[in-house]
Amino acid sequence: MLRWRFATAAVLAPAILAAIYLGRWTVVAAVLIFAGLAARELSRALRPLSAPAAITVALAPVVLAIPLDEVGALAGVMLSLPVILLWLVVRPERRSLRSAVGALLGSVWIGAAFAHLILLSELPEPVVPLLIAVVGPWISDAGAYFCGLFFGRHRIFPLASPNKTVEGAVGGGALTVLAVGLASAVFLGLPALAAVFLGGVVALFSQAGDLFESLLKRILDIKDTGHMLPGHGGVLDRIDSLLFTAPAVYYALLIIHP
Template sequence: MRLRTLTAIALAPIIIFGIVIGDWAVLALALVVIGIAAYELSRALEPLPFNAALVAGVTPVLLSIPFGTVGILAGSILSLPWALVWLAGRSDVRTLRAILAILLMSVWVGVPMAHLGLISDLANGRLLIVIAIVGPWISDAGAYIFGRLFGRHLLFPTLSPKKTVEGGVGGLVLTTAIVGWFSLEVLGFDPVKSIILGLMVSVASQAGDLFESTLKRILDIKDLGKILPGHGGMLDRIDSLLFTAPAVYYISLLL
């Protein structure tokens, strides 16, 4: 816990700087995160080449700059022909596992990170990015506290043996309360939209965490990396963000 706290304190100024500057700074941070994630995934999913994973991850982000959501879609679609082109001349890595890994890098990492740039272009974009990033932290805190105090029933024992139904509900309640209040009082959203946003941030956050837990169980590894002391790898830290960023963007548009 001490290492987790120190790492979070060290990262906070970088995250705050990116949010305050917005636009290019958010995209620059997204590209750095994708680069680290590509390295972690290439190590966890050998024989996935790092270069192949990197291009698959950054393409949706780069195409989103001029073309928005259409660029993100195009970037994700291009990951398959890119995988085939890259692997065609590499018999040592020409496996179904490598192809699926490239698709995973594009759809799981590149596409969600591209949505951070789209969020920054919305009205109150910087504050919505705060919700996308901080919302999962609130959900995790609520799940941890309620789980420790009241946890009795396992939520998904085959995927995450420590998560409980009571913890999940606690994370949902705390996130809805705090994000809902913030959306209502600071962003000026109506009460219904504020509640829905808070609920969906927690649901997306917990789903993102469970998705990564499933992936690690399939790969039979504890963490996807070691770059962040106390947290594991970059992907271990942003697993929830990869689900909350698209959720925040589309809820803000649809409602």
């Protein structure tokens, strides 16, 4: 398992980092691809929600955020609501609470979150904020995993995720605050308090995103959302923390630099 996790990361990480460094349009392309894949996985987990419906509502906030920024992201979410209702009317055989909830999750959880990566890419100096939003959750996940593996004794949320421990959460959070705080101070020139604040935001929302997906999988009684990424499961299993962290980083930076 660990070998496959490293192998997948060795392939995926350079591609994502290259997309960030190459500029806004490679970020847009990567966001559209991953948002579509994530929405497709969500449709499989929440059948009878169809893949086209899930992908449509997930991509709407992303596409509209490109020309319209925050207004576009919000408009994409709002426009998805009548689309969901129309789809449920036109396709009565797929009409169910699972479908409606799944479509809303696709719009808000996936679409709006990825739209904030578009917003981060439009900042005057976007590379470091994007790296913080994307790499910060990796640091949190890795820190929590290894601290839990070597020091974990006390379960933190046994009903949602029995493998998560207090020691893992504390270790992952501390490592994230340290890494993101240092990067923010050095590369963004943030004062110490602001750097620690940003690191704390990334640590908190990374673990919240991971916990949210764990709860969702427990409710749906599934182990993974897919099998696309060996050692990780599906795309949603890999980006669950990012879906909470991207909006959090964007608004934290607005608080720091209004």
